[in-house]
Amino acid sequence: MSGTRIHRTGTPNVIPSSDGKLTLSIPLQIKRRSGRKLVTLPNGEIAKPRPWDVAATPLQLALARGHRWLAMLESGEAKSLKEIAARESVDNSYVSRMVNLTTLAPEIVAAILDDTLPDHIILFDLAVDPPALWEEQRERIKSASST
Structure with a gap:
């Protein structure tokens, strides 16, 4: 999946189904920086990586x-x-x-x-x-x- 970028904008959508389950759609962006993936949340903040997911650049x-x-x-x-x-x-x-x-x-x-x-x-x-x-x-x- 290298080189894959996901770009969506807007607000999260909640889609109810007939069996009572909900599907939550959250717009986000995934970018690569120094070989690592960064997730940009809908409000523009960058999600903090978990310590075990961080590799040295x-x-x-x-x-x-x-x-x-x-x-x-x-x-x-x-x-x-x-x-x-x-x-x-x-x-x-x-x-x-x-x-x-x-x-x-x-x-x-x-x-x-x-x-x-x-x-x-x-x-x-x-x-x-x-x-x-x-x-x-x-x-x-x-x-x-x-x-």
Whole structure:
């Protein structure tokens, strides 16, 4: 059912049947965001997911991976990004980009963890050549959000 979207608007309908049962029709929207489904209720609120239904987004996984790899470097467990790339069977540049995520401004990290970044901000936007100054990072996010 990937790619399926349900769009209905209006108010809930109660349909009585001759055997005394009721059928309740509730208009809702199901959208995909970061690989997870969000249900929008008729009043416009987004239904809160159950804790056991929440999986980490790809951006959250990338952030965790970058911090794990940085910790490996700092502890001496790995001597270089190339060594980490060889251990993980990934490209050197991928490891470098994930480690770049560890330099993001605290508000950006919080937005990643809370999954509140705008949908159009992708991993590439954050991991490739991030500005060293947090203010410049914030401006990059704002300018990407306004386009």
